[in-house]
Amino acid sequence: MRDFSNCTALVTGGASGIGRCLALALAREGADIALADLDAGGLERVRAEVESVGRRASTHCLDVTDREAVHALAEVVRPRVLVNCAGIAIMALAENTSPEQWDRILAVNLRAPINVCAEFLPSLKERGGHIINVASVDGLLALGGSSAYATTKFGLVGYSEAIGIELSGHGIGVTAVCPWFTWTPMVDSISIQGYERGKLDRLLRAAKPVLFTTPEKLAAATIKAVKRNKPLLAHTFLAKFMYLVKRLSPRLFRDLFGKPICRLMKIMSE
Ligand code: NAI
Numbered sequence: 001m002r003d004f005s006n007c008t009a010l011v012t013g014g015a016s017g018i019g020r021c022l023a024l025a026l027a028r029e030g031a032d033i034a035l036a037d038l039d040a041g042g043l044e045r046v047r048a049e050v051e052s053v054g055r056r057a058s059t060h061c062l063d064v065t066d067r068e069a070v071h072a073l074a075e076v077v078r079p080r081v082l083v084n085c086a087g088i089a090i091m092a093l094a095e096n097t098s099p100e101q102w103d104r105i106l107a108v109n110l111r112a113p114i115n116v117c118a119e120f121l122p123s124l125k126e127r128g129g130h131i132i133n134v135a136s137v138d139g140l141l142a143l144g145g146s147s148a149y150a151t152t153k154f155g156l157v158g159y160s161e162a163i164g165i166e167l168s169g170h171g172i173g174v175t176a177v178c179p180w181f182t183w184t185p186m187v188d189s190i191s192i193q194g195y196e197r198g199k200l201d202r203l204l205r206a207a208k209p210v211l212f213t214t215p216e217k218l219a220a221a222t223i224k225a226v227k228r229n230k231p232l233l234a235h236t237f238l239a240k241f242m243y244l245v246k247r248l249s250p251r252l253f254r255d256l257f258g259k260p261i262c263r264l265m266k267i268m269s270e
Contacts, residue, residue, distance in 0.1 A: 001081065001130040001173055002227050005030030010079035012064050012116060013086030015042025017184030018134060021215035022083055023057075024049055025223050032056040034077045037086065038063055064112035074119040080129035081226075082120050084113035084156075087134065091192050093265065094147040102148055109152035114159055121167075128171030130226050133160045137178050137239040141246045141253065144262025145192075153178075157232070164231050173229040177222050180239040183212040195268040211238075 009026040013019035014035035020042075023033045027050045035050075035057060037043050043059040050057035058077070062069040064086045087109045090101055113133055124131070138146055139153030157176045164174035181187075187204055191197060213236045225233040234240045246253035 001128075001229070003030075004081065006032075007080035007129070008032045008034055008078065009081035009083060010034040010036065010073075010077055010120070011083040011085060012036045012113075013134075014083075015039040015046055017186055018179065018182060018215045018218060019083065019085035020046050020049075021219035022085060022132070022134075022222060024053065025216075025219040026081060026083075027053040027055040027057075029223060030055070031081060034058045034060060034073075034079060036060040036062055036064065036073060064116060065107045067115055070112075070116055070119050074123070078123040078126075079120060080124065080127055081132070082117065082124065082129070083132045083134070084116055085132075085134040086112065087152075087186075089146070089186055089190060090148050091146050091190050091265075092148070093145060093262075093269065096193050096269065097148045105148045105152055109149070110155045110159075113156060117159075117163065124172050125170050130173040130175065130229075131160070131163070131167075132175050132177060132222060132226060133157075134177045134179070135160070137180050137234060137242070139176070140178050140234060140239070140243045142258070144258050145265030161231060173226065175222070175225050175230055176232050177218070177225070178232065178234045178239060178243075179213070179218050180234075180236045181212045182215055182218055183208060184215050187212075192265065192268050194270060200268075 004026055009031040011019050011023045014023045015037035023046060027033050032055050033050045035043050035046055040061045043061060047057040047059050060073055088105060090105055133156050135156040136153040138150040139157040142150040160174050160176035218235050221235045234243050
């Protein structure tokens with residue numbers, strides 16, 4: 001999809017971080033924006049930002065795992081661009097992840113975007129459009145220490161690849177966006193069991209200039225990828241490089257990156 005002018009884009013998770021920046025980038029391209037999120041205050045702030053770009057915005061305060069609420073939304077919003085961005089993260093070894101944490105992250109990060117796509121497919125098929133599923137670099141390569149998160153994001157990448165093929169004859173493009181670490185409010189929600197929050201904060205802030213990209217850069221790269229109808233976007237260079245290493249030699253990838261990072265997580269959790 002090359003032209004977003006005067007269409008509607010629905011962005012789940014649009015009240016914060018990557019979703020907010022994607023909503024603003026799409027608004028600058030000429031789209032009206034429907035924002036769906038749990039965070040009522042954040043929704044209103046982003047609505048004002050979208051309107052200041054000169055586009056219309058509507059806000060929909062809902063939990064993406066609530067199927068009735070998503071069904072009701074599909075009756076009033078008819079987007080040509082659908083962005084599944086709402087998500088949560090859990091940093092924990094598999095053995096330290098509770099069944100409740102597994103259920104919640106699978107529901108929010110995987111089951112919900114699948115359901116959102118299903119609900120909006122009929123209207124997308126009418127006029128064609130594009131689905132952007134925000135997965136993660138953890139959906140391309142698992143580093144250890146975030147097994148539940150990686151499981152959901154691998155699932156979302158696989159789902160996106162499959163529906164991308166199924167929908168190609170219907171004028172609907174599908175892009176799985178796989179960002180590297182991105183500096184958003186999600187960073188503040190990260191905790192590692194057994195590791196002091198203050199220490200983690202200092203570590204993350206020290207790593208920020210080297211390891212993190214910004215949601216603005218990611219949003220710009222995403223718009224470019226959608227215009228080119230790319231099925232997959234790995235962002236940044238480091239994400240592309242590590243993914244290449246993994247494809248060339250899964251064992252080298254595991255020994256060079258996976259094991260050391262997992263060891264670090266284990267030390268931090270002790
Ligand atoms: P964020 O925490 O800034 O934004 C996430 C938004 O999703 C929040 O506004 C939150 O209220 C909303 N949300 C969460 N659960 C929801 C639910 N059940 N129903 C409705 N809304 C819900 O986080 P960020 O960083 O912008 O993350 C956005 C997406 O990008 C997520 O899917 C995340 O997994 C993915 N991602 C983030 C990376 C990062 O380093 N920040 C890296 C790779 C992927």
